[in-house]
Amino acid sequence: MEAYIYDQMLLSHQMQSHPKEFEGKELSAKEEAKTLEDQNENLEHELQALKENLARNKQQEDASRKRLEELKRENNDLAHRVEDPWQRVKDKQRDPCRLINPLRNKTCKPFDKLLLQLIKSTYVNLDSEGYDDMSVIHKVVKPFTVLEMQDMRDRYILDPLYGTILMALDKIDDWDFNVFSVQAALNGDDHASLPFQEKGGALFVTFYALFWKYDLFKKFNIDEQVALNWVSAVEAGYHGNPYHNSMHAADVLHVTHYILSKGGLIERCQLSDKMILSALFSAAIHDFDHPGINNNFHIKTRSHLATLYNDRSVLENLHVSSVFELIKNPAFNILASLSEDQWREVREVVVEMVLATDMGLHGKYVAMMKTRLQERADFLQKDDKILALAMALKMADISNCGRPQEIYLRWSGKISDEFYQQGDRERNLGLACSPFMDRTQPAIAKGQISFMNYIVIPFFEQISELLPNMRVSVDCAEGNKTYWAQNDDS
Numbered sequence: 001m002e003a004y005i006y007d008q009m010l011l012s013h014q015m016q017s018h019p020k021e022f023e024g025k026e027l028s029a030k031e032e033a034k035t036l037e038d039q040n041e042n043l044e045h046e047l048q049a050l051k052e053n054l055a056r057n058k059q060q061e062d063a064s065r066k067r068l069e070e071l072k073r074e075n076n077d078l079a080h081r082v083e084d085p086w087q088r089v090k091d092k093q094r095d096p097c098r099l100i101n102p103l104r105n106k107t108c109k110p111f112d113k114l115l116l117q118l119i120k121s122t123y124v125n126l127d128s129e130g131y132d133d134m135s136v137i138h139k140v141v142k143p144f145t146v147l148e149m150q151d152m153r154d155r156y157i158l159d160p161l162y163g164t165i166l167m168a169l170d171k172i173d174d175w176d177f178n179v180f181s182v183q184a185a186l187n188g189d190d191h192a193s194l195p196f197q198e199k200g201g202a203l204f205v206t207f208y209a210l211f212w213k214y215d216l217f218k219k220f221n222i223d224e225q226v227a228l229n230w231v232s233a234v235e236a237g238y239h240g241n242p243y244h245n246s247m248h249a250a251d252v253l254h255v256t257h258y259i260l261s262k263g264g265l266i267e268r269c270q271l272s273d274k275m276i277l278s279a280l281f282s283a284a285i286h287d288f289d290h291p292g293i294n295n296n297f298h299i300k301t302r303s304h305l306a307t308l309y310n311d312r313s314v315l316e317n318l319h320v321s322s323v324f325e326l327i328k329n330p331a332f333n334i335l336a337s338l339s340e341d342q343w344r345e346v347r348e349v350v351v352e353m354v355l356a357t358d359m360g361l362h363g364k365y366v367a368m369m370k371t372r373l374q375e376r377a378d379f380l381q382k383d384d385k386i387l388a389l390a391m392a393l394k395m396a397d398i399s400n401c402g403r404p405q406e407i408y409l410r411w412s413g414k415i416s417d418e419f420y421q422q423g424d425r426e427r428n429l430g431l432a433c434s435p436f437m438d439r440t441q442p443a444i445a446k447g448q449i450s451f452m453n454y455i456v457i458p459f460f461e462q463i464s465e466l467l468p469n470m471r472v473s474v475d476c477a478e479g480n481k482t483y484w485a486q487n488d489d490s
């Protein structure tokens, strides 16, 4: 306190003795105070502006977060929404006449549940072991027990739908399995109406039976509903052509199964389940979206597809690539449960098998096979297995020539009808009709005999070297050739 009083006294004394100096100091102190006050005010404004900015940013951040949530939800909906599966297929073919989604925006054909129950129960034995998770087995189509199935068979065996299909499927392991009787019982076999069939046809049923027969649902954990969606779309993707339609696919699927099983291919090449899956997949899709005119027509007319695939295996590229586009949609992705390695191998085999069905490459494949047979290959190396599978699909593709006569004659009539339709289109465009395609100069017998002599019989004989059980096809083909020699209409 004393010190303070002393300081104040000293200050007052100095102010009295040097008044000017103190006035100056006071002034500059005041100015300094003013500046600081101004600075303070500016800082406060700045702070206010920053606060407002922060609030705005926060609002924006909230809005962005909300939008992000919305986008995520929309994205999720889009992923789950069933896109028009035909868009991708249409984009490929760019054919103005192409059907607009014959599935009518459904993912699955409204199949007959009892029919699928009967088929499934023929191959799934609920009493045997191996089905740990019954909910998977029961998910879409609930099979009957063995006892129930015996009862059902007795009850339905004379039914024109269920009985006919069950009896036809009893022959699925045999060479005389008849795809026409399956199709006739289901939706009728008028080729033009095939794409419009509401319920599943012969391809749908044959595929379903074989997938259960080989137990592929369980072996690859394939979702039954997705498999049914897939086969619905694949079947609907075949046009109403006289020959290259979904019945032909069903027929080729059956014969591929025959070559694998009774023909002995699985045993000869020790094929894995993956290879079997690939083989059945390839057979079912091998002519998907076939427009009923051949590669030559596309190349000659410089069509969109010929340009897209550089004139190389134009249609075969279309078949396989359209189906791989289709299965990008999760609703149709029958291969979704496969591991990355499994998927890659299945794709490799499918691409190889379907591309091999280009008859323009026939000579090349026969030569490759000849070399491997001469070298006495054991056909257990991966490349040889794939070659054998490709040859099997090629054989199934033209197998109608080596089937029982009643079946063969229906197919040869159909291929001629399709040839004539192409001939008509060629004529209308002012182009020369391709050989055997001119309906004004019919030469079916001549065409079929040369096809048998130069292509079919030598090829079936080569396959029989690898698989002696396939000799049945050579015998039938010889018989069918004789038919034409005796019934030449030209």
Ligand code: 8BR
Binding pocket: 294, 357, 358, 359, 397, 398, 400, 401, 411, 412, 415, 447, 448, 451
């Ligand atoms: P795609 O089914 O892949 O077209 O291959 C078979 C081809 O062989 C037919 O397009 C056709 O050119 C020819 N072919 C002839 Br000729 N007669 C045939 C027949 N009876 N069955 C199948 N193909 C036949």
Ligand code: ZN
Binding pocket: 248, 252, 286, 287, 397
């Ligand atoms: Zn074919």
